Amino acid sequence: xxxxxxxxLSARRAPPRLRLLDRVLARPSLVPVVGLAVVVLLxxxxxxxxxxxxxxxxxxxxxALLGIGxxxxxxxxxxxxxxxxxxxxxxxxxxxxxxxxxxxxxxxWPALLASLAAALALGxxxxxxxxxxxxxxxxxTLATALVLQGATxxxxxxxxGAPRVSGxxxxxxxxxxxxxxxxxxxxxxxxxRVSLLWWAVLTVGAGWLLWRTRFGxxxxxxxxxxxAARELGVPVRRTTLTLFTLTAAAGWxxxxxxxxxxxxxxxxxxxxxxIDFVVVAVIGGCLITGGHGSMAGAAVxxxxxxxxxxxxxxxxxxxxxxxxxxxxxxxxxxxxxxxVRSRLRAAPRS
Amino acid sequence: xxTPPPVLELRGLTVRFGSVAALHRVxxxxxxxxxxxxxxxxGSGKSTLVSVLSGLTPHDEGDLLLDGVAVRFVSPRAAxxxxxxxxxxxxxxxxxxxxxxxxxxxxEPTRGRWPxxxxxxxxxxGTTVRALERVGVTGVDPDQPVNSLRAGERQSLAIAxxxxxxxxxxxxxxPTAPMTIAQQTLVGQAVLRARAEGLAVVLVTxxxxxxxxxxxxxxxxxxxxxxxxxxRADVDADDLTRLMAGGEELTALTTRLRELHxxxxxx
Numbered sequence: 355x356x357x358x359x360x361x362x363l364s365a366r367r368a369p370p371r372l373r374l375l376d377r378v379l380a381r382p383s384l385v386p387v388v389g390l391a392v393v394v395l396l397x398x399x400x401x402x403x404x405x406x407x408x409x410x411x412x413x414x415x416x417x418a419l420l421g422i423g424x425x426x427x428x429x430x431x432x433x434x435x436x437x438x439x440x441x442x443x444x445x446x447x448x449x450x451x452x453x454x455x456x457x458x459x460x461x462x463w464p465a466l467l468a469s470l471a472a473a474l475a476l477g478x479x480x481x482x483x484x485x486x487x488x489x490x491x492x493x494x495t496l497a498t499a500l501v502l503q504g505a506t507x508x509x510x511x512x513x514x515g516a517p518r519v520s521g522x523x524x525x526x527x528x529x530x531x532x533x534x535x536x537x538x539x540x541x542x543x544x545x546x547r548v549s550l551l552w553w554a555v556l557t558v559g560a561g562w563l564l565w566r567t568r569f570g571x572x573x574x575x576x577x578x579x580x581x582a583a584r585e586l587g588v589p590v591r592r593t594t595l596t597l598f599t600l601t602a603a604a605g606w607x608x609x610x611x612x613x614x615x616x617x618x619x620x621x622x623x624x625x626x627x628x629i630d631f632v633v634v635a636v637i638g639g640c641l642i643t644g645g646h647g648s649m650a651g652a653a654v655x656x657x658x659x660x661x662x663x664x665x666x667x668x669x670x671x672x673x674x675x676x677x678x679x680x681x682x683x684x685x686x687x688x689x690x691x692x693x694v695r696s697r698l699r700a701a702p703r704s
Numbered sequence: 705x706x707t708p709p710p711v712l713e714l715r716g717l718t719v720r721f722g723s724v725a726a727l728h729r730v731x732x733x734x735x736x737x738x739x740x741x742x743x744x745x746x747g748s749g750k751s752t753l754v755s756v757l758s759g760l761t762p763h764d765e766g767d768l769l770l771d772g773v774a775v776r777f778v779s780p781r782a783a784x785x786x787x788x789x790x791x792x793x794x795x796x797x798x799x800x801x802x803x804x805x806x807x808x809x810x811x812e813p814t815r816g817r818w819p820x821x822x823x824x825x826x827x828x829x830g831t832t833v834r835a836l837e838r839v840g841v842t843g844v845d846p847d848q849p850v851n852s853l854r855a856g857e858r859q860s861l862a863i864a865x866x867x868x869x870x871x872x873x874x875x876x877x878x879p880t881a882p883m884t885i886a887q888q889t890l891v892g893q894a895v896l897r898a899r900a901e902g903l904a905v906v907l908v909t910x911x912x913x914x915x916x917x918x919x920x921x922x923x924x925x926x927x928x929x930x931x932x933x934x935x936r937a938d939v940d941a942d943d944l945t946r947l948m949a950g951g952e953e954l955t956a957l958t959t960r961l962r963e964l965h966x967x968x969x970x971x
Contacts, residue, residue, distance in 0.1 A: 566822045568812040571801075575809050579798035585760060586796055586810035587781030645800040 385687050386638050386654040393658060393679075397665030404665055407544035413660045418549040419608055420634055421656035423627065425553075425560045426604030428635035428652040432564060433597045434577035434644030435491040439480060439499035440605040441627030446506040447473045448609030449519075452619035453510060456519035462527035470606050476502070477602020481595035491598075499625055510621040520618030528617075536614035549611045553653070556604070561649035573597065578645020633680055634659050637687040658683070709772030711736045711872050711904035712757065712788075716766035719752050726752040728928045729766065734873065734904040739895055741915040742908045743947060744925035746880075750908050751793070753925070754877045757906060758790040759783030770872070781810055789870030791894075793877040795862040797850045804832040804846040807865050835864040839894060856887055863894045873904040880910060892918055912944035922947075 394405075403409050423440055430437050447469040454465035480498055484491045511517050522528070537548045564570035572593050575583040584590050613619045632642075638655030640647040659680060666676040712734040719727040727749045734740055744750050755761040756768065759777030767774045770786055777783040780790070790796075797806050808831065813824040832846040841860045850858060866874055876895060883891070888911070895918055898905050909915045915922065922939060924932035924947060932947070939947075962968050 562822075566825075568814055568821075568823060571805055571809065571812055571823060574801055574805070575798045578800040579796075581794065582792075582796035582798050583809070585758070585780060585790070585792045585794075587759065587779045587784060588810045589779070589781075641800075645798065 384639075385683075385690050386651055386658050389637065389683050389686075390654055390658040390661065393661045393665060397661060397669065401665060401668040403668055404661070407542035409664070409668070411544035411546050413657070413664050414550055415547060416660035416663060417656045418547065418553040419611060420630060420659055421553040421653050422549070422556055422604055422608055422611075423631035424634035424638060424652040424656050425556050425649055426601045427628070427631040428638060428640040428647050428649060429560050429564060429573070430491075430597050430601050431632070431635055431640040431642060432577050432644060432647030433573040433594065434580065435484065435594065435597065436632060436642075437480065437495045437598065437601045438492065438625070438628045438632075439476070439495040439502060440601055440608070440631060441624040441629075442499040442503045442506070443473055443476060443602055443605035444608035444612065444627070445622060445624045446502050446609070447606045448613040448619045449506050449510050449621050451610065451613060452519040452522060453513050455522050455525045457514050460525070462522070462525045462531045465525075466531065466610060469609070470603070473602045473606035473609075474599055477599040477605075478595060480602070481598030484598065485591045485594050495628075499628065503623060503625060507621045507623065518618060518620040520616075522613070522619075523617040532614055532617075534614075535610050538615075547615065552607065552611065553656075556607075557649050557653045564647060564649060569593065569596070574645055574647075576644075577641075577647075630659070633684050636691070637680075637683050639687070639691075641691050642688065643691075709769070710734055711771060713769040713772070714766065715769065717756065717763050717768060718765040719756055719761055720764050725928050727756065727763075730925075730928075730930055731766075732923055732930065732933060734906060736872070736902045736904050737899055738920045739899050739905040739907055739918055740921045740923055741919035742906060742923045742925060743912075743915065743944070744931070747927075748925040749928040750925055751877070752928070754790065754792075754875055754906070754908060757783070757788060757873070757875050758792075759788070784811060784869050787870060787872035788875065789866035789868075789873075790875040791862045791866045791877065791891075793879050795858055795879075797858055797861060799851045800849060802847050802849055803836075803844060803853070803861060804828045806850050806861060807832045807835060807846075807868070811869065831868065832864075835868040836860065838867060839864045839890070856884070856890065859887055859890055863890065867894065867898065870898070870903060873906065874898040875906045875908075877908045878910060888914060912947070913941050916941040916944050 398405050404413070423444075426440060427437060450469040450472055451465045454460040454468060455462055458465075460468070476498065480491070480495050483489070483494045483498070487494065507517075510519070523532070535548065538545045539548075540546075564573060572583065572588045575586075575588055576590055576593055580590065634655040635647075635652045636642050636655075637658065638648060638651035638653070640652060662679050663673065663676040666679070667673050710733040714730050714732050717727060717730045718725055730749070730753070732740070742750050742753060752761060756763050759780040759782050762776055762778065768776065770788075775786065777786070783790075798809065801809070804825070805828075808828045813827045813831070814821045815824040815827075816822050829846045836842070836844055839860050841857060841864065844853070844857060850861065853861065866876070874895070876891065878891065892914070895905050895907055899920075907915070907919065916936075916939070920936055922932070922934040922936075922944065923930065924934070
């Protein structure tokens with residue numbers, strides 16, 4: 355058979371099937387979309403109640419809070435760090451707000467601002483410890499989360515005489531705070547919360563910040579190639595500090611969004627919530643090794659998580675099964691993430 | 705008419721890491737339009753010299769003069785703003801980011817006002833294409849990830865970036881791993897072009913014949929001190945090979961081996 359130039363060229367090219375696989379694997383955000391389609395089909399058939407307006411409101415209620423946390427953690431993951439203290443911080447800042455209003459008899463707004471300042475300070479401390487010690491942020495934030503959780507669980511009964519503070523809606527300034535963090539809207543017979551709006555705004559904002567600004571470009575560089583970033587004069591320390599402070603602000607928002615609708619707050623352990631955020635962000639396509647992140651993917655991941663959880667609940671199964679399902683999804687996401695990285699590494703070199 | 709001051713001058717420059725002096729009272733002038741090759745063993749202070757010139761490591765004592773004015777760079781950003789750009793040994797690329805994001809990394813063009821200030825991606829893509837064309841690379845999509853580039857193209861990217869941002873001086877730290885002829889040619893073209901444009905070029909290389917080919921001056925470092933400051937007239941390629949291979953130590957090693965194994969003879 356004569357060998358033509360065309361034949362040689364086509365022989366050198368990878369087979370088309372492999373290239374399609376490459377393309378799929380180059381998009382880690384495909385995992386949550388496929389996963390979401392699967393769980394919606396699965397539970398939509400089993401429990402039709404999930405696909406009604408009421409079912410949707412229930413799903414979105416869970417998804418909004420998860421999504422806010424996942425966006426913050428996803429941004430941090432893109433920068434090569436992780437924050438396990440955000441769930442605890444949410445509870446602690448809500449408890450602080452509640453204690454200041456209920457026990458200290460502060461106005462709602464001064465209390466909210468004070469707890470925001472405390473949250474920002476803690477985020478800054480997290481970042482400072484990570485930058486200063488060079489220890490993995492996983493360990494540093496685990497430590498601060500434990501300190502915070504212990505202090506909150508033990509501190510609130512000391513200050514308030516009970517593990518719960520309620521009746522916060524009688525404080526001055528409550529109306530505006532309730533409108534901003536606790537209002538609801540009725541659409542199609544179901545009640546949707548304002549936290550949805552916060553989630554949407556934060557997802558779009560964080561996506562813009564990560565992919566369309568100088569700060570975002572530097573976050574991606576720090577997460578993917580810290581040494582290169584330093585060599586090119588990217589302010590690694592400042593950017594890391596900013597990231598941790600932003601995450602803490604998201605933690606405060608989460609706490610406020612759970613406090614305001616019920617006008618009360620209880621000191622509960624919440625270390626596991628932070629793990630949920632990490633899981634959702636990773637399923638959504640944020641590389642755990644840093645350097646790449648998708649905020650839209652994190653949002654889809656949050657939807658996936660909440661559909662699975664509500665679906666399992668509505669099916670009448672033990673709700674703990676949803677954790678097992680999530681674990682499987684996380685494994686898939688990690689394997690795909692790893693495949694993406696190794697595939698990109700294995701690009702031909704001359 | 706007085707002669708203009710050299711682009712860069714080091715006077716009694718000392719850098720300490722803890723109590724160890726990585727550079728000790730180093731003095732050298734780096735003129736525009738000249739290629740200075742820095743030679744020395746591992747641990748002789750070559751990398752420290754590169755990181756001082758690039759602003760990564762601030763110096764502890766002595767002076768670093770840029771156009772005759774003492775400066776102290778607090779970050780590589782400051783050095784680059786002053787027109788000193790570096791091609792790092794590891795090329796300093798973020799593999800998961802696109803070519804244009806890598807090219808402008810640390811000096812990203814923006815548009816709009818705060819808080820809506822955003823990356824000017826179009827300008828950055830244009831800059832990338834032009835900068836790559838300058839080093840003879842065409843056909844690279846600025847949006848493709850650096851991961852998908854071949855090793856030579858990555859090197860071109862690093863060089864293109866340095867030539868784009870380096871208005872006064874170019875610092876080139878060659879990788880210790882041997883390079884292919886194509887890669888070495890790329891580096892050679894870059895330093896010769898920079899010299900032609902009047903930049904002060906600092907080349908850290910491990911290839912003596914190549915250093916002899918392109919270099920104008922040779923700065924020898926040993927244990928953080930200047931062991932020799934030679935011009936092209938002082939040395940030939942064989943001298944450089946000897947000096948770079950470890951100089952005295954290699955001679956000592958040869959003598960010792962010959963003593964132990966007379967069968968080696970005069971090879």
